[in-house]
Amino acid sequence: xxxxxxxxxxxxxxxxxxxxxxxxxxxxxxxxxxxxxxxxxxxxxxxxxxxxxxxxxxxxxxxxxxxxxxxxxxxxxxxxxxxxxxxxxxxxxxxxxxxxxxxxx
Numbered sequence: 001x002x003x004x005x006x007x008x009x010x011x012x013x014x015x016x017x018x019x020x021x022x023x024x025x026x027x028x029x030x031x032x033x034x035x036x037x038x039x040x041x042x043x044x045x046x047x048x049x050x051x052x053x054x055x056x057x058x059x060x061x062x063x064x065x066x067x068x069x070x071x072x073x074x075x076x077x078x079x080x081x082x083x084x085x086x087x088x089x090x091x092x093x094x095x096x097x098x099x100x101x102x103x104x105x
Contacts, residue, residue, distance in 0.1 A: 030097065031072060034090050035060045038074045041102060042086075048104040052080030072097075075105070 035057055042054040057076045064070040072090040077083045089100040 030092075031060055031062060034072050034074060034097065034099075037099065038076075038088060038102070041099075042076055045102050047078035047080055047084050048086070049084045050078060050080040050082060052078045054078050054086060054102070074102075076102070 038057045038060070042056060045054055046052065047054060054076050055078070057074050059075040060072060062070065062072050069091055071092075074088040074090065076086050078086065085105040086102050087105040088102045091098050091100075
């Protein structure tokens with residue numbers, strides 16, 4: 001039965017051997033760069049639901065899950081009366097940041 005849980009045992013003994021921990025976390029500079037880039041992007045993007053302009057990014061954070069790739073998630077809201085929430089995902093592949101579209105959440 002141990003062969004079924006070999007990844008979990010490897011992570012308990014040496015976390016660097018587990019494939020999920022091999023993804024490097026983005027540095028603080030990457031997060032700040034994404035904050036600046038999306039600050040410029042949302043100035044020219046309208047809300048996908050009501051057409052109002054968007055606020056500057058309110059939350060830019062690095063998220064890493066057990067079964068998902070590490071990514072940076074950017075959230076903002078529109079300036080309309082409903083304050084629709086918008087989100088964009090940024091992933092790192094082969095050392096490059098891939099910027100996602102700003103979409104209603």
